Amino acid sequence: CSAIDACERSNGGCSAKAECRRTTPGNRACVCSAGYSGDGIICIEINSCLVNNGGCDRNAECTQTGPNQAVCNCLKGYSGDGKTCTYISLCSQNNGGCSEFAICNDTELTERTCTCKPNYIGDGFKCRGNIFQELLRNSNTSRFYFHLEALSVRDIAGPGPFTLFVPHTDVLNSDPRVKDWTAKGVMAQVLRYHMVGCANLLYKDLTAITNITSLHGDLIHISYSQNSLVLNNKAEIILSDAVGTNGVIHVINQILVP
Numbered sequence: 001c002s003a004i005d006a007c008e009r010s011n012g013g014c015s016a017k018a019e020c021r022r023t024t025p026g027n028r029a030c031v032c033s034a035g036y037s038g039d040g041i042i043c044i045e046i047n048s049c050l051v052n053n054g055g056c057d058r059n060a061e062c063t064q065t066g067p068n069q070a071v072c073n074c075l076k077g078y079s080g081d082g083k084t085c086t087y088i089s090l091c092s093q094n095n096g097g098c099s100e101f102a103i104c105n106d107t108e109l110t111e112r113t114c115t116c117k118p119n120y121i122g123d124g125f126k127c128r129g130n131i132f133q134e135l136l137r138n139s140n141t142s143r144f145y146f147h148l149e150a151l152s153v154r155d156i157a158g159p160g161p162f163t164l165f166v167p168h169t170d171v172l173n174s175d176p177r178v179k180d181w182t183a184k185g186v187m188a189q190v191l192r193y194h195m196v197g198c199a200n201l202l203y204k205d206l207t208a209i210t211n212i213t214s215l216h217g218d219l220i221h222i223s224y225s226q227n228s229l230v231l232n233n234k235a236e237i238i239l240s241d242a243v244g245t246n247g248v249i250h251v252i253n254q255i256l257v258p
Helices: 132-137 142-150 169-174 178-183 187-192
Strands: 018-022 030-031 037-038 043-045 061-067 069-074 078-080 083-086 102-106 110-117 162-167 196-198 211-213 220-227 228-231 235-244 247-252
Touching: 030 037, 069 078, 132 142, 132 162, 132 235, 132 247, 142 187, 162 228, 162 235, 178 187
Parallel strands: 162 247
Antiparallel strands: 018 030, 037 043, 061 069, 078 083, 102 110, 162 196, 211 220, 220 228, 228 235, 235 247
């Protein structure tokens, strides 16, 4: 007589994912293979993600890749190897994309708010100070600022409101009269002729006005035709509505002469 091998046929009735082990003649034991669990007759693949998130960080996603095998990937808004995930602060890099004159606040994952600092206005992504400061920050108007500083003309540094008509930097650099006015001591008067006090006049407001009085004391005539605003029948507004905390700046293509 020979001993019957219970595992000889059909893996002894064990699961295909199990090992059939001979015990005594005619008997066997079914043991699930590594990565599977069950009684050996039925073996189910172990999903390690179901227990303790597969060993992944609580801010990571566990993805099953095979029997008792998984990978960990940090959730959006976090960085790391999946076992350890660290929150990424949007505000920690480049001020979160906010203006340099704004405060960045992390709110939710991948979200942040931008709020202009005190004494600045805007949407947080673009913040402006008073119009005296803004003149310097814009290359189109910076030359006007330097003339104001050189002559200590600080009228528009006050609370305002003011409306400012600024000759483009290229115009101020190229007009030969500027040097003559400076030499004769009248440049400050010319500069003040480009300022209007007690009024924050946007482009749309100017279309309904025919005359305004400058800080110099003389009138500025305004005409509107063919979708253009022209001052004193010569100087056209080419850039408009740069709003600051104490007024608004418009750029013109010629110098106004009182």
